[in-house]
Amino acid sequence: MRVPFLIIGGGIGGMTTALALAQAGFAVHIVEQASEFGEIGAGIQLAPNAIRILDQLGLSGAIERIVVRPKNLVFLDIDSGEHLATVDLADRFVERYGQSYSVLHRGDLLDALLDACRTQTNITLEPDKMVTGIANRENNTVVVDFADGTQYVCDAVVGADGLWSKTRTLLSDDDPICSAYVAYRGALPMREVTAPVENDDEIIWIGPNKHLVQYPIRGGHLYNQVAVFRSDRFDPAIARTEEWGTPDELDQHFGTACGQVRRSISQFKREKRWPMYDRAPLANWTVGRVTLLGDAAHPMLQYLAQGACQAIEDAECLTRFMVEHDGDVDEAFAAYQAERIPRTAQIQSVARIWGEIWHTEDPILRELRNRVFARDTTDHYVDLDWLYQTRVG
Ligand SMILES: Cc1cc2nc3c(=O)[nH]c(=O)nc-3n(C[C@H](O)[C@H](O)[C@H](O)COP(=O)(O)OP(=O)(O)OC[C@H]3O[C@@H](n4cnc5c(N)ncnc54)[C@H](O)[C@@H]3O)c2cc1C
Incomplete structure (x- = not known):
């Protein structure tokens, strides 16, 4: 079958790209290996750099219905419970970046994207379609093979197929x-949350080798929690097994935490865990008529909460260059990666450092970090101007 523009992967990156390209007038076909388009039942933080783009895509109404906007980001010491810093996310933040800091349910975000994609007649959505092979041909086409034995011949392919990208x-x-x-x-x-939740605040408890993030989602009906720790049992040889980062290690690591954190941890489901991966930045994302997007291109540790935000930025950038280059795929892909690689590489590196600062065991480094946190100000976010104030369109 002939498919002019194929997107592989129906995650946040692939869906946003399909929507942006379709709105710009390009016909796109998106394949997803899962039997339906969906996301896991957890929360996601979207910073102004991503919300701005979703807004431009006409999603502000849909987002408005599903979003929670924390008034503060509060950092606390995970062991002592000591207050470290409060970052004010209210009016001055919104004024500075033109958008709010937003938290929402991943499933709600994907549904909003899916609904918007369904209103576009130039998007074909195909779940239950797993890519098994991709090859550029000399005549500027790409042949894509699927597990069901079918084959598509494409003029352009975007691999938005995530961390383990084929x-x-x-x-x-x-x-x-x-x-x-x-x-x-x-x-x-x-109603099951034991700790008080004020102002829809996002709370981040940090300490040596672990942290806990908490925030309300879905109009405040659900409370999202993410507990992260460094496993002492980890060994690269067993990385792909379930033998490390186990629920008993979760309890052991958080056993030294303050009472409120311990109570929160006791409410966690334990049947599924997410090992944290990234990759080193890649100097080139494009070969022939195939390019990468989102986690396939630049997987990063989640400490800046930017993985999905960057996938959304990718979608905007790729579309902008497809329009600027009048649909010339070679020129658009080249311009896209020239703009995106340096920025995402920087964020991948900073995310690692950010994690090290949160998780440091070194008492001197901790003291230094806490002093910076204790600055008599609530606009620490200005340190992230480079991240949140991006040019769009
Ligand atoms: C604990 C944690 C917290 C995070 N918090 C945040 C946050 O607060 N804010 C933020 O911006 N980011 C956050 N991230 C990062 C964010 O989740 C990812 O960066 C983002 O989901 C990547 O989207 P994607 O579309 O590129 O990839 P994915 O979401 O992985 O989507 C890839 C899709 O491709 C499909 N696929 C894969 N292979 C094939 C194939 N062969 N054929 C067909 N389909 C295929 C998959 O099924 C999947 O649906 C967090 C990550 C973690 C682990």
């Missing part, structure tokens, strides 16, 4: 790098 193997033989950290996450009904 598409990326065309460009690199690098493997995802496991950080030895693992996350447990999920949302529980707000």
Whole structure:
């Protein structure tokens, strides 16, 4: 079958790209290996750089219905419970970036994207379609093979197929790098939450080798929690097994935490865990008529909460250059990666450092960090101007 523009992967990156390209007048076909388009039942933080783009895509109404806007981001010491800093996310933040800091349920975000995609007649959505092979041909086409034995011939392919991207193997033989950290996450009904939730605040408890993030989602009906710790049992040889980062380690690591954190941890579901991976930045994302997007291109540790935000920025950038270059795929892909690689590489590196600062065991470094946090100000976010104030369109 002939498919002019194929997107592989129906996650946040692939869906946003499909929507942006379709709104710009390009016909796109999106394939997803899962039997339906969906996301896991946990929360996601979206900073102004991503919300701004979703807004431009006409999603502000849909987002408005599903979003929670924390008034503050509060940092606390995970062991002593000591207050470290409060970052004010209210009026001055919104004025500075033109958008709010937003938290929402991943499923709600994907549904909003899916609904918007369904209103576009130039988007074909195909779930239950797993890519097994991709090859550039000399006549500027790409042949894509599927597990069901079918084959598509495409003029352009965007690999938005996530951390374990098949598409990326065309460009690199690098493997995802496991950080030895693992996350447990999920949302529980707000009525079951034992700690007080003020102003819809986002709370981040930090300490040596672990942290806990908490915030309300879905109009405040659910409370999202993410507990992350460094496993002592981790060994690269067992990275792909379930032998490390186990629920008993979760309890052991958080056993020294303050009472409120321990009570929160006791409410976690334990059947699924997410090992934390990233990769080193890649110098080139494009081969022939195939390019990468989102986690396939630039997987990062989640400490800046930017992985999905960057996938959304990718979608905007790729579309902008497709329009600017009048649909010339070679020129658009080249311009896209020239703009996106330096920025995402920087964020991948800073995310690692951010995690090290949160998780440091070094008492001197901790003292220094806490002093910076204790600055008599609530606009610490200005340090992230480079991240949140991006040019769009
Ligand atoms: C604990 C944790 C917390 C996070 N918190 C945040 C946050 O607060 N804010 C933020 O911005 N980011 C956050 N992130 C990062 C964010 O989740 C990812 O960066 C983002 O989801 C990547 O989206 P994507 O579309 O690129 O990839 P994915 O969401 O992985 O989507 C890829 C899709 O491709 C499909 N696929 C894969 N292979 C194939 C194939 N062969 N054929 C067909 N389909 C295929 C998959 O099924 C999947 O649906 C967090 C990550 C973690 C682990």
